[in-house]
Amino acid sequence: MIPGYLAMNGTPRAVMWFHSQLGKHKGVEDTHFGNVPDGCGLHCVSNDELLKGLLLGHASGTVGAVNRLHMAAALFGITIVPSFLGHLENADLRERLLLSNIFTIIISSSIKSIFKACTRQRMLSGSFEGQPAKERSILSVQHHIRQERRSLRHGSNSQRISRGKSLETLTQDHSNTVRYRNAQREDSEIKMIQEKKEQAEMKRKVQEEELRENHPYFDKPLFIVGREHRFRNFCRVVVRARFNASKTDPVTGAVKNTNDLLGLVTYLDWVMIIVTICSCISMMFESPFRRVMHAPTLQIAEYVFVIFMSIELNLKIMADGLFFTPTAVIRDFGGVMDIFIYLVSLIFLCWMPQNVPAESGAQLLMVLRCLRPLRIFKLVPQMRKVVRELFSGFKEIFLVSILLLTLMLVFASFGVQLFAGKLAKCNDPNIIRREDCNGIFRINVSVSKNLNLKLRPGEKKPGFWVPRVWANPRNFNFDNVGNAMLALFEVLSLKGWVEVRDVIIHRVGPMHGIYIHVFVFLGCMIGLTLFVGVVIANFNENKGTALLTVDQRRWEDLKSRLKIAQPLHLPPRPDNDGFRAKMYDITQHPFFKRTIALLVLAQSVLLSVKWDVEDPVTVPLATMSVVFTFIFVLEVTMKIIAMSPAGFWQSRRNRYDLLVTSLGVVWVVLHFALLNAYTYMMGACVIVFRFFSICGKHVTLKMLLLTVVVSMYKSFFIIVGMFLLLLCYAFAGVVLFGTVKYGENINRHANFSSAGKAITVLFRIVTGEDWNKIMHDCMVQPPFCTPDEFTYWATDCGNYAGALMYFCSFYVIIAYIMLNLLVAIIVENFSLFYSTEEDQLLSYNDLRHFQIIWNMGVIPTFRVKFLLRLLRGRLEVDLDKDKLLFKHMCYEMERLHNGGDVTFHDVLSMLSYRSVDIRKSLQLEELLAREQLEYTIEEEVAKQTIRMWLKKCLKRIRAKQQQSCSIIHSLRESQQQELSRFLNPPSIETTQPSEDMNANSQDNNMQPETSSQQQLLSPTLSDRGGSRQDAADAGKPQRKFGQWRLPSAPKPISHSVSSVNLRFGGRTTMKSVVCKMNPMTDAASCGSEVKKWWTRQLTVESDESGDDLLDV
Template sequence: MRQIGHLSSRASINSLIQESNKNRMLLSDSNQFIAQLGRSGTHRGGRREHTVRNRSRGMSSSQKVKAIYEHLKENGDIRPSDSAPKNDLKQGEIDIKALQQKRAHAEITRNRIEEEMRENHPFFDRPLFAVGRDSKLRRVCQNIVYAKYSPEKIDPVTSKPIQVKYKQLHAFLGLMTYLDWAMVLFTSFSCASMLFESPWPTTGENLIFHNRYLQIAEYIFVLSMTFELVVKIIANGLFFTPKAVVRDVGGFMTLFIYLTSVWYLIWMPNHVEINSLAQLVMIFRAMRPLRIYTLVPHIRRVVVELCKGFKEILLVTILLVVLMFVFASFGLQIAGGKLAACNDPTITTRANCTGLFEQKIFVTRMEVYGKNDDRLHPKIFVPRVWTNPRNFNFDHIGNAMLALFETLSYKGWNVIRDILWMRRGPWAVLFIHIYVFIGCMIGLTLFVGVVIANYTENRGTALLTVDQRRWHDLKARLKMAQPLHVPPKPAESAKLRTFLYDLTMKKWFKVVFLYLVIFNSLTLLVPWSLEQERVSHTLLVANVVCAVINIFFLVEMFLKMIAFTVSGFWQSRRNRIDLLITALGIFWIVLHFVIAYPAHVVHNEFHLKRFSYTFGYIVVILRFFTIAGRKSTLKMLMLTVVMSMVRSLFIIAAMFLLVLFYAYAGVILFGMVKYGQAVSKHVNFRSAKEALVVLFRSVTGEDWNDIMHDCMRSPPFCYWEEGVNYWHTDCGNYFGAIIYFCSFYLIITYIVLNLLVAIIMENFSLFYSSEEDALLSYADIRNFQQVWNMVDVEQKRVIPVRRVKFLLRLLKGRLEVDPTKDRLLFKHMCYEMERLHNGDDISFHDVLNMLSYRSVDIRKSLQLEELLQREDLEYIIEEEVAKQTIRSWLESCLRKMKHNSQQTENCLINQVRSTTAQITQNTQLLVQPGLQPTVGFQNQVQVDTADVKSTDLMDPEEEERAIKKQRSKRRSSIPELVGEAKKFVFSGMSGRIKSLPLHSTLPDRPNIAVISGDHYHNAANNKHAPPALSRSEKRSTLKQLQMGTYELPDLEEWGEDNGDSPAADRRYSLEAQYLTCHEYPPISPCSDVFHTETDPTPDIRIWWNDLVAS
């Protein structure tokens, strides 16, 4: 995984503060993106030590731009002429900051000019120079025009985005405004009605001016488009406004289609001749499907991307035209006027090509008597004609270039070769072979390559670096990846389900049913028909095998339902499809073996059995398609096909609309052309539906040139009279056919179909790239799918954000994140997920996309705009995580201090309790004869004992309230402790026992209790008793005790042998040791309570002995 950095030490915090200061300085500029261009590093000893993420946000602008641009120039050298001017600009460097400033300045200038125009010119931004800028009518129209479905739902209460299902469908609905969607529907309805217009029959009953229903559809379209244009013109203006309706080619096309539709609706001529103005208006009306180009933005983008490279396509077209002209000129010289011959093979000269001759008639392909006998073969008399070949000639340059253009599609070039061989000799064949090699194999391939390269460049994919292309492919892979929909393993208590779950998940189990699908498909090798059943019993055996295999599939369904449960089984689409096909298979078994077969045997009923055979092989074919889901390689192949279809959907839609326009125009031009060699009852333009079939056939190049020559038919080879309607004649249109078919074949076959080839090539490179070229392999994605399936137990495709940490810990391979080694990266990833949906549930692709960003070097893989956005996001994440880290550290410190304080208080309470208990025991010893305790001491002991007993009998809540009350009254300041120490020292002279407060906040200050000499007055043998002090001596001693708090000695703590509290929670008590010393007759003087052998504080002992001795 890619590392982010480490912000846990003091140096890292200082570095963060420095970066923040630098970024604050940079953000003070007008350009707000420069602070996120680079990544920061530190300088030590003149060397730059980059962090793992190699951030340089604190770098200078030129260094940041240079660091980024080094990875953007791998596919080419972008010269400084493409960038903004700069004095110290180096070769191959772009000043992105200057470019962004220039762009921002241009936008500001444009807005300023618009404001000045509004102030100085009263008619600026006034639609039709009449509607006011802020009029109520215009605002209403603008609301109608810009009303749009929003795919992102926002909760009005929490202002958070709402997660919706079927995001792609919602995004598709939000593709256009409501008005544009309505116009797409109205235009589609009008185009569908135009499919029923036909010049056949010749009475004209299927023409619009004779059909009321077609006229209603025409009125609906014109009225709807009128409403659309009126609303848009009032809202945005027609011309010379910032958002005028007519401001580009699409606007002109919209206006042209509307005007021609209105013109034809008002005129609606009943008399239409060939090549007349009325026929031209009808052809303009046929452009109506192209209106959708301007409405759907994705189709418009396809056309724009194609037209952007029109210059390169035009240059290659000119090159091919020049090449054809050269070869046509050469063909004109060697074969011009020399390819004509007589239709009678026996005549070789034009002078003798007169009169009639007998022509054989083709009757049948069957071998009949007299078929090969010239005397018996049927014949008719035909006039001799000296004519050129039917489809081509080189008599003038136009016909020669047309013949060579047809040859570019590899259609008819072998016919030209054969005729040249017969008419001009073998040497003339070399001419057409050289042209096919240069013009078709090289020139046409060059044209196709230019179209594909130009389209990919305009889309931007051809200009990507290697890393950027890998990232582009990775995003497409991740978009196709889906959860596995495999239910979790059952509990160990459900032994049967666990056994069946393990069984169905075995590899051999899947392989067995894969082979069963193949064996089931092999039964189609035998024709499923009644005729085959009568011939042999092979079909019966095949049916029995197919039925047995379907029963095995039914058993498989039951095993999976038991192992996964019904709800878990139903979650997978593949399981649902398998269940449907299995149900159809069981239905076929019942239909064929229980109903149809007995009915055929008993009543000789064959219709039901024929239906059962048809239904049965359809089920077998459907079952065969499920093999793709059982094998990963076949599944990838199917995904490639599906992905290609999805990505090329708008290109296919654009091609269909263009073909629809050609179909409408073909009905008008060639609707009644007479049948010939290619045009027949199956191939004709009698209606738009039949014209669509012909054109889709021509897209593949099937006999398109023969159809063109049949549509070029003109008098005297067809019926035509001056002033007759086009549906009353069977002639075609000579020049119209040439323009129609050549433009159709050039645009559709050579350009649009090659765009589909480019998309398919891109998708195959996406799915079949090697593992070395992939940023994330299929194994990594599969590992993530399995981990997601473990975490998403409910199979909802979303998980709570709190489960992300658990999911990240389970990942392996390239996506693995070790929380112990990459703690900061782990925090960044978790915070990014929390920030994505404001703490709501996250989806499968949310986590996968985040991991993909973290697994690549974004400096190399991302494009500039995406890089800036990602840098900005990661910068915010790093700052927020750093703030959270510091905040959590401070909170942990406060918690630790609070815990220590509470622990100290608990220790002191336990110490007081143990001390009181010892005092009680000593008191019982002192009550013996000769040892009478003083009243003060006895009262103190009674009070302490009562406190201990009351404390022991308290409830927890009462004890907590008591502790809070005592804590409010306690002395926590050092001067108070010093005062208490003074009282303690002199309390021993007055014959009372004093101690410090019960609760002290300083753990390093001992509780010292002194037993005065009055209590042990009966110890007459004690020679070391201190003498009584006078008032002046007490004052001098008091002066000696007036020392600062910093001079107070620090005491260490150690354990006690006797006591209720643990040794770690106890403090040393002088009083306790003094009393313990007198539990038995003293052996040594008790005034010296410290033992030199075990004394851990000799300085305190010396200080105490000096104080007592004084």
């Protein structure tokens, strides 16, 4: 590397500069080296002597260069290579000088690094004397990162001029090269993904074109309708027509989203959603006692649904095809489900059976008809997305299910070996052995104590005779593997497992209770938790959340937090110090807010006692509530005075307080006027409404409340999906168990006699409340019920196989999958507000500061620049350092909103994009769109900057031209006046300004060649004024200095006006002379006098300045 250093064109000026800088930095060790971090090389040497020796020494010889090299090594920790010393000893004078210059540059860079290290150490230790450490704006940091990345991407000049520089420069160039390669690698990866995506789309298009060319029936619906047939185009228009949610303002051209809900699906899908909902509402009125086969009013909805679905499917098949087309109706499971639901409804409508036996094909058809609400899953894209994300990775869920079933099978087989036949007992408690369990016995009937039944002496309780039976427990047994697995499945849900354990302990032995405890631990605590975890992880992975990096996850969390952020809507404090300003200070004081919160809590405590008209305690409680109400009226009045009515009305919280206070005033009036139970109830409701106002006044409570709202919004489609599944199971439960006799848990409050009651029972099962007991009640079989062979609504028996599949599938899908997904989404949203500051791209202080700065509704686009200038902290934009960033941000708002109004979230979203590293935080599609937007903004801002610069240049040029023209015009007027005075023959007359103006106007309109009264003097090419000779005199010989040519044919001159510029010692003086001559005067004498005067003046000027002085 030595020849590279020697090739530099070094200069000793660097040494002189360091020598001058050393005098400026006296006491540098005291101010900057006093707190030197370890590793700087200054803690073991004498700083003063070494620095002076290095900076002031001369490298005139080899010894001097070697000494300076050793001093540099001692001072800065440089390792000396012996071969380099040998080269230095054999070097000539020029090489030694260059090496000395190299050492000087190394020393300067090392000193700079020492200064930076010391400054950083002082800042970290808190001993930065008198200089506060200002936190750098994250907007500026990210802007510089992007600018550097763009420069590296396009290849900066630093990569091409790295030869012939110092060690520090080469090290910096090496790091730039590494960053350049990393940037190229990132660009290549993104470009590779883009190319793969484009290639896949291109390949698909090529395949479609090949299929269209080679297969004549491809993309022809039902192999009949042509590809470009008019009827097919009409069907396409009908099928794909939808509401355009984006409207363009004709005045400003701004694109606004008017209603995203209407543009969610096409018009045809909206019609089918409404028809499906109406059909489901009609099915809600069906029951075993009011069947669709015998109710013509219910058949209307059935006909309407089938007719509309027939029209829909025909239009979609004609537009997109049924099979073998790119957008066929049957191309996924959703299309298959649509056709299945349509065929089931059509067959049922055509068949319409009058008698439906239990467990028959007709009853199965009615059960399949209950799947109609699932059509909404296919019609709504968001719900279809939820199902796809849930079941896309069904392989993992299936494997975990196999694991749980295997565990259950192992324990069931072992349970059969342990408890088969050992859990049964005789129903007569006096019989112990099975051989004695025969005959009948009398069983007493339990009588309620409320009947106050008094028995006579010797009279027995009411009872009846029943046969003795040796039977297992009612709900479970381990006699075979199937029953054992069903019992363990119930234990797996932790419902009734204590009863199973108690029965085993009572009838087999205490040691056998360990069996149930081990299964609960392995199956519930591990296996079931694993199943739920895999379901949630699979959902997040298919949704994309689990595959995000840390930065991408932080960006998604930031966007979620920005969506729920709202402006404060707090009016500014009045300018004057009057009454309103004092009210404003009082109402905004924290002590005032805390006092109001305590009063609200105190009023809520009054509801701890029931308010009753007859109770004497109610009167003082109501009186205290009236006092609190008047205090709250005073609070609202003070806020209205302080903020003005318009400012008070801007905040939704203030509106809510005004509404509750108004209701409180109405209650006070009604309370004193009526004083009955209804007024007390109204007062209690007002107090409850008042209590909810605390949530909006405390930041943490407000945040938690917003989290609940956001969680409900994000999980809206999951909740709707759960309700649709619940509805399908409710309709099927009415068909299967609508007439089941009452049992232990099926009673008049919980049964399947109607869809409404079935929904309440299923909602109870979702919470896990005795679902297994309800299942066993629905399994009742003869002889405990009355069967019927012709109709299912005439029997009170249950369906064993149907109940088993019905309840187990419902509990797995709803309780284990859907409910846990809902809990996971809520927990995920709550985790946003408990993350640390290190995990956040924008802290709460940044958002709070922006809310305070904004504090309004919407603003015009041109006012965004004023808003950005008010930002402080990490969102501050320094116009001195980041003027280009400021232009980019302003133009981005103008471009996205076309000069219209911008909202709080628009500006906040722009700042969030500018405050993160988009390469690390954004996903691919969003990253490409954002980079394209920023590239366009950068290009447009550059064009605008160049355009404005050119306009300024043109303005300056025009201003200079106008100024020069005005100066020339004024100079010409003054010169003409002086010349007219000088050329006046016998006497010099001073002309009036008006005469000069007239003469000027006349001379401007007159040409010397055409004038018969005058001839103007003009210098030759040899004159010092640098004036050019006329074209007519180009061939004549040149004249010497001071020699003038006169007109060849002089004519009498009445007026002669000329402009003369005279320079004396670098100073220009302008004179205007006016010569008045008699027409009879000889022209030669006049020319001789003028010639002498010019010669004398030019001689004087030439002697004084020696430059070109005359400019005519």
